[in-house]
Amino acid sequence: MKKYILKFKYRFLLICFLILLRQLFLMKSNFLNADAITVLTNRNLHSFFEIILFLSVTWLVIIVIDRVVKVREEIFVQDIGIDVKDNLSTNLVELDIEKYKDNSSGVYQSWFNNDIQMIQEKGLRNIFAIIYSLSGVVFSLYALLKYHWIISLITIIGTGILIYLPKIFNKKLQNMGTEVTKENENYVTSLEETILGYDTYFSLNKLQIIPKRIANISRILKNVFVKQSKLESNYYMLNFGLNVFFQVLLVFVTGYLVVKDNLEIGAVAAVGMFANLVFDGMSQVGYRIAFIKG
Numbered sequence: 001m002k003k004y005i006l007k008f009k010y011r012f013l014l015i016c017f018l019i020l021l022r023q024l025f026l027m028k029s030n031f032l033n034a035d036a037i038t039v040l041t042n043r044n045l046h047s048f049f050e051i052i053l054f055l056s057v058t059w060l061v062i063i064v065i066d067r068v069v070k071v072r073e074e075i076f077v078q079d080i081g082i083d084v085k086d087n088l089s090t091n092l093v094e095l096d097i098e099k100y101k102d103n104s105s106g107v108y109q110s111w112f113n114n115d116i117q118m119i120q121e122k123g124l125r126n127i128f129a130i131i132y133s134l135s136g137v138v139f140s141l142y143a144l145l146k147y148h149w150i151i152s153l154i155t156i157i158g159t160g161i162l163i164y165l166p167k168i169f170n171k172k173l174q175n176m177g178t179e180v181t182k183e184n185e186n187y188v189t190s191l192e193e194t195i196l197g198y199d200t201y202f203s204l205n206k207l208q209i210i211p212k213r214i215a216n217i218s219r220i221l222k223n224v225f226v227k228q229s230k231l232e233s234n235y236y237m238l239n240f241g242l243n244v245f246f247q248v249l250l251v252f253v254t255g256y257l258v259v260k261d262n263l264e265i266g267a268v269a270a271v272g273m274f275a276n277l278v279f280d281g282m283s284q285v286g287y288r289i290a291f292i293k294g
Contacts, residue, residue, distance in 0.1 A: 001119065001123055001124070001292075004080045004083055004084065005080075005127075007080075007083065008076060008079060008080065011072070011075075011076050012076065014072065015069060015072050015073055015076060015128065016131055018065055018068060018069050018072070019069060019128065019131050019132055019135060020131075020135050021065060022062055022065040022066065022069065023132065023135040023136050023139055024139065025058050025061050025062050025065070026062060026136070026139075026277075027139045027140070027143060027274075028058050029055060029058045029059060029062070030143070030270055030273045030274060030277075031143070031270060032051050032054055032055045032058065033055070033266075033269055033270065033273065034264070034266035034267060034269050034270035035051050035266055036048055036051045036052065036055070036266070037265060037266040037268075037269050038264045038265055038266035039051065041265050069128075073125070073128055076124070077120050077124045077125060078120075080120070080124060081116050081117075081119070081120050084116055084119065085112055085116060088111060088112065088116075089112075109188055109192075111185075115181060115184070118177075118181070122177075122292065123292050126288040126289075126292050127292065129284065129288050130284070130285050130288050130289065130292075132281075133280075133281035133282070133284045133285045133288075134281065134285060136277040136278070136281045137159070137277065137278050137281040137282055137285070139277075140274040140275075140277040140278045140281070141155060141156075141159075141278060143270070143274050144271065144274050144275070144278070147254070147257075147263065147267050147270075147271060148254075148257055148261070148263065150253060150257070151250060151253060151254060151257075151271060154246065154249060154250055154253060155246075155250065155275065155278055158242070158246035158249075158278070158279055158282075159278060159279070159282050161242060162239070162242060162243070162279065162282035162283050162285075163282065165238065165239060165242070165283075169231075169234075169235045172231055173231065173232070173235070176227070176228045176231055177228075179224055179227075179228075180224055180225065180228055183220065183221055183224040184221070186217075186220075187217050187218070187220070187221045190213070190217045191214065191217065194210055194213045194214060194217075195210075197210075198210065239283040240283065242279075242283070243279040243280055243282075243283045246275065246279045247272070247275045247276055247279050247280075250271055250272070250275040251268060251271060251272045251275065254267055254268050254271040254272075255268050
């Protein structure tokens with residue numbers, strides 16, 4: 001995948017730049033939300049209206065950037081898919097006939113459809129999702145440092161745990177991804193053989209075997225997808241649980257500091273939003289890296 005990204009590196013870098021710019025505006029919106037709550041506690045409507053105006057403009061910029069990124073990302077992902085297919089087809093026609101016949105046409109169809117779609121959806125798109133998450137994490141950590149050292153310490157401990165967590169699941173998810181790919185190939189091959197055997201079944205007056213065989217291979221494919229879903233769900237549940245725990249802990253500590261340490265009331269809202277970006281971002285990074293490796 002690295003080879004293909006480098007081939008379209010300037011387009012890739014443009015998308016990354018736009019994502020970083022978008023996340024900076026998101027940070028600004030969080031600070032504006034916190035300021036709005038603080039000025040409201042002081043009954044300052046004039047300042048509140050000014051903040052709301054700036055907040056509206058900020059979100060308008062975010063919406064425009066999101067639209068541009070979505071389109072550019074789709075073009076990038078589709079072009080790499082075309083390039084992979086081109087390289088794959090070139091390699092196939094260069095094989096000698098005996099090597100080519102090692103696999104059925106159904107296997108080759110699976111490569112060009114299922115496998116490349118998996119690369120696009122669980123590989124390339126997750127790279128951009130990771131850039132969103134990591135940039136949000138870095139910018140939010142910097143923002144949290146402005147409030148209190150205890151808040152920063154809790155955030156660092158939480159991110160450390162979420163960084164380590166994927167190591168427990170990575171190998172299993174990678175093996176599961178390989179199993180799904182192989183079972184897809186088997187499904188397409190079996191389906192092709194069943195359909196091509198129509199004349200044979202017809203001559204033997206056993207056409208009823210066709211729907212039975214298709215149902216059987218479909219159930220086998222279903223089982224491997226369910227197995228993958230269970231593994232991914234277990235990882236997500238543990239990841240999400242830790243994510244929520246640290247977010248709630250940070251909001252509680254911030255509220256305590258507002259009462260005991262004269263922190264501005266708006267800090268509760270800001271820390272909650274930044275904490276969400278940090279912990280949700282870190283859990284998403286590990287989750288998506290596991291998918292990419294798979």
